[in-house]
Amino acid sequence: MSLLIVGTVAFDAIETPYGKTDKIIGGAATYIGLSASSLLDQSMLVSVVGEDFPEETIQLMQSKGIDTEGLQIKKGEKTFFWSGKYHRDMNTRDTMDTQLNVLENFDPFVPEKFRDAEFLMLGNLMPAIQQKVLDQMNKRPKLVVLDTMNFWMDHFMSDLTEALKEVDVLTINDEEARQLSGEYSLVKAAQRILKMGPKYLIIKKGEHGAMLFDKDHIFFSPAFPLADVLDPTGAGDTFAGGFVSYLAHHNEITWESMKRAVAHATAMASFCVEKFGIERLLEIKSAELEERKLALAELTRVE
């Protein structure tokens, strides 16, 4: 099934206890697209970069089956840049620098041939931009997944709650679930959020795993226990890309397929954090992906 991905394509500079990078390729849509490419031969991208963005990276995306017709390249402008430093626990980070650049006036345009996409992944972006993409679709996609973050809740809550009404699956982290719902208990937070529009909610807890909720069920996937996490950047986007691409690939939207999609997404995210930036995502072999999914299933198996 066809998948349309909307989100940032960016430069990141990252510091973790394990090292430090110069400007490297980042962005939610980049991670989502690369993650999705492990299951899908084709996907579609709507995003924006400046003219400083490397042509090779665009070609790399294309080589992964990502149609970049919806990627605006702004002459004379610069690509969105984010720089962050992770604390030792890797669950918290400080933003060192944010240069919106092309994002400041990003007006997403969905090419005509993208407008019938059956799966829509709205990566973390200003809610009004996510809404603009939704509004351009010819028909309502079969499944709309939206990722967001606390920043938009702080400053654009009403836009966000509007967008949520049209969403099937929301992915956020535990703190964001608490902020969005006003409930501390994640079980109660989920119950409340599932009344705001989404039929499914995924609460990402980083090293503590991920929870999937619908109104009647809860599913939990632990994170894969790794000896070393080098860089958590993009793990949530890789998860989202793994999740939505699994559903698009199998074209089945049921509680059971959602659970399998979360398991696949968890395995994908576990690779992402093993190296800095997108590096590890580009190397995943299907045999090691299968092996990790089996190990993940084994991790919680009791006879």
Place this chain on the structure above:
Amino acid sequence: MSLLIVGTVAFDAIETPYGKTDKIIGGAATYIGLSASSLLDQSMLVSVVGEDFPEETIQLMQSKGIDTEGLQIKKGEKTFFWSGKYHRDMNTRDTMDTQLNVLENFDPFVPEKFRDAEFLMLGNLMPAIQQKVLDQMNKRPKLVVLDTMNFWMDHFMSDLTEALKEVDVLTINDEEARQLSGEYSLVKAAQRILKMGPKYLIIKKGEHGAMLFDKDHIFFSPAFPLADVLDPTGAGDTFAGGFVSYLAHHNEITWESMKRAVAHATAMASFCVEKFGIERLLEIKSAELEERKLALAELTRVE
């Protein structure tokens, strides 16, 4: 199989975002014993209280099959008292007051008829006291489980590392695993701790579940997702009691039985936190325990 439990029997005063108690019954050995009594008809207790400790509670323990011959009652002295206040996240707490009282000079005496116990649960106590109990056993128990905490690592690390050499299973939380090993990654921390004596390590992560390690395997059990956690006090002890009593009940010490024991322990701990103190532990019906264990298994099941 026979189980000997060593640990505190105490008074607690607890404040959580959900309420506040006066002096109520607490103590590691109390929770361990009550938790174990859901599977074992008999167990043995070594501990100490003052003459202020209610006779009814001792009778309650006896009614649960706990042999209190090893419970010293110190005339003219007062029972150990701890008072704590939990933060909103329930994973962190401040100690408001600690009155060691009878614990200050606690010299554990293991009655002769307890000295052949095949399962030994050393609840959280000063490591030298745990060691003294170990030393009084007629023969090495089939399984020794030790629970400890950061306070003993801060002040009595050499006693603790000595005791650890004689232990089969160590149960600690994630921060303590990091402190004990000097490794941030829990996978690496476990590898290091498993070289210090214990053949098995359980890392308790509170609401984030529990991990069981031996040198070749990792098992993970999520915590049961509850809408309300009223009071986390004793959850770790209830877990330990559930764990060791499961193994004693089934008299099987293998990786697979350890996993089942962790699952049982997780279910028991999930009841403990539903009310203040030991209240909920006293009410558990076997049908609801089975139901919760099934729900817990279902929580991570992917087809």
